[in-house]
Amino acid sequence: MIELRDVHKAFGPNHVLNGVNLALPKGESMVIIGGSGTGKSVLLKCVLGLVTPDKGEILVGGAPADKGSRDAFLARFGMLFQGGALFDSLPVWQNVAFRLLRGAQKRPKDEARAIAVEKLRRVGLKPAVADLFPAELSGGMQKRVGLARAIAAEPEIIFFDEPTTGLDPIMSGVINELIREIVVEMGATAMTITHDMTSVRAIADRVAMLHGGVIRWTGPVSEMDATPDPYVQQFIHGRAEGPIESVR
Amino acid sequence: MTLTYPFAVLGRQVLGFLAAVGRIAIFALTGISHLFRPPFYPKEFLTALLQIGYFSLPVVGLTTLFTGGALALQIYAGGARFSAESVVPSIVAIGMARELGPVLGGLMVAARVASSIAAEIGTMKVTEQIDALTTLSTEPMKYLVAPRLLAATLAVPVLVGIGDSIGIMGGYLVGITRLDFNPATYLKNTREFLEFWDVASGLWKGAAFGFIVALCGCYFGMNSARGAQGVGRATKTAVVTASVLILAANYVLTEVFFSA
Numbered sequence: 001m002i003e004l005r006d007v008h009k010a011f012g013p014n015h016v017l018n019g020v021n022l023a024l025p026k027g028e029s030m031v032i033i034g035g036s037g038t039g040k041s042v043l044l045k046c047v048l049g050l051v052t053p054d055k056g057e058i059l060v061g062g063a064p065a066d067k068g069s070r071d072a073f074l075a076r077f078g079m080l081f082q083g084g085a086l087f088d089s090l091p092v093w094q095n096v097a098f099r100l101l102r103g104a105q106k107r108p109k110d111e112a113r114a115i116a117v118e119k120l121r122r123v124g125l126k127p128a129v130a131d132l133f134p135a136e137l138s139g140g141m142q143k144r145v146g147l148a149r150a151i152a153a154e155p156e157i158i159f160f161d162e163p164t165t166g167l168d169p170i171m172s173g174v175i176n177e178l179i180r181e182i183v184v185e186m187g188a189t190a191m192t193i194t195h196d197m198t199s200v201r202a203i204a205d206r207v208a209m210l211h212g213g214v215i216r217w218t219g220p221v222s223e224m225d226a227t228p229d230p231y232v233q234q235f236i237h238g239r240a241e242g243p244i245e246s247v248r
Numbered sequence: 249m250t251l252t253y254p255f256a257v258l259g260r261q262v263l264g265f266l267a268a269v270g271r272i273a274i275f276a277l278t279g280i281s282h283l284f285r286p287p288f289y290p291k292e293f294l295t296a297l298l299q300i301g302y303f304s305l306p307v308v309g310l311t312t313l314f315t316g317g318a319l320a321l322q323i324y325a326g327g328a329r330f331s332a333e334s335v336v337p338s339i340v341a342i343g344m345a346r347e348l349g350p351v352l353g354g355l356m357v358a359a360r361v362a363s364s365i366a367a368e369i370g371t372m373k374v375t376e377q378i379d380a381l382t383t384l385s386t387e388p389m390k391y392l393v394a395p396r397l398l399a400a401t402l403a404v405p406v407l408v409g410i411g412d413s414i415g416i417m418g419g420y421l422v423g424i425t426r427l428d429f430n431p432a433t434y435l436k437n438t439r440e441f442l443e444f445w446d447v448a449s450g451l452w453k454g455a456a457f458g459f460i461v462a463l464c465g466c467y468f469g470m471n472s473a474r475g476a477q478g479v480g481r482a483t484k485t486a487v488v489t490a491s492v493l494i495l496a497a498n499y500v501l502t503e504v505f506f507s508a
Contacts, residue, residue, distance in 0.1 A: 050379050074385045085380035088371075099384050103287060149384075159383075 001026040001157070001189050002047060007056035008213075009042055016042045017053070018213030029183050029190040031200045031221075033235060034210035035244065040193040041082075043210065044159055047191075048079070073157070075104065078150035080179075082162040084142040086134035092145050093130035096120060099153045119148040123178055140171040147175070151182055158183065160192040164199050176202035197236055200224075209235065211244065275393075275467050282387070282394040293395040300361050300396070300462070301403030305410065307360055308353045312411035315348055316340060316418025324427050336427065337434045338441030340419035345446040346506075349412040351498050354457030357404055358490040362465040365396055366486035369469025370479035378470070393466045397459060404458025405451040412450060449505045456501060457494045464490035 002024040009017040016039040024030045034040050045051040047058055049070045058065045060073045086095045096116035100107045107115070117127050123144040134142060143163065150158055163179060164172035176199050183190045183203070192203050200207060201221065208218040209232050217229045224236060234242030319340050327333045369392055372378050381388045416438060423429040464486045472482035 079383045081376045085376040103385055
């Protein structure tokens, strides 16, 4: 469904991606792991068209992701941002129903609100939250609202950017469970970037490790612990000693 | 250091400046082009109109009221040197309509609105809300920039028109209470000497200044660097650039309107 071929991206002298090759089949949940500053978010933004690669090709549904096909791609896409990225000026329900209140998927206001309230319920939030503003919510609640917004228009593809960063372990577990349930329930194709190994084990069908601007290892999550790749072993066990320099 | 070093520094500065002008011009044209292509966001436009127009009324009104009063006192004092005190009503009216109404109105709106737009959009950028808009199939230039450009271009001339009236009223109040003008004579002189083009030129200036204010706020907000410092710098740069551009545009428009 999504394929990256030899994708390069540099910011000045800093070469972040040095030839990334990665394929994400339809209906699969892929988690990309890697240390901070290894280019996971840049990779995600390249797929979304928010960052233009210097070289290489990104295919969506077999076709190059140019402006036209990317618009079609975004129309069936949802994303949970690391910080929630909720719109401060809109109440929670309008954040969730943003796509349903304008553009090609526009619905009547009452219907959009009903869908928003249902999606909020799906992520464990009460209807009373619908009329609050994002600033009135805790970090965990904001993540849930972000998740509700990501799934509001029943997307076929969902990206999760560091879904558990900044949350306590219990809330992280709740979010991981929700993500897994939603991905399975909707049959969506999911790409998650994280360095939280608990999330990896809870969410992933397949894992890819990004290091040095390339995919160092990729395989099913069940094979992750057994791989002899020293980079993966150092990362998943959180060792200071190994091929990955601990001070970057 | 070689002899050519100062020229290299100067060249880099000039090229940097020209590149910045080019980027702002492309940004402005892109914003304008989105005004003519659907989808349109009327609710965003009306909200911007309210924020830029209605909520700027008190600050523009107070500024022009005091300026009109001070202008009357100055013209009276200056005119007394050659026995021309009677020109106070006409000079206050012409000065407010042609120059002080649009320029002071534009500068006050720049201080209030360019800063607010740059801070709002800059914060949206650093908290990934702009990226979120894109992923929700909403073009940020169309949703955030185009409505603000249109709202400011339409709202500031109205503010200028109201500001002109309040400024002239300020001059009138000072004229009849402090300078012993007859109220009917003051109003008659104001009406007789004020021409249509005096007011219309000020309103055109207001439209240009409104566009400049929104353009600077949106451009520097959309290009804000990360963090609180980045947003702060974007806000400051938006206000300073808008103010300087308003004064420069005022000179150019005055040349165009009145030099013939």
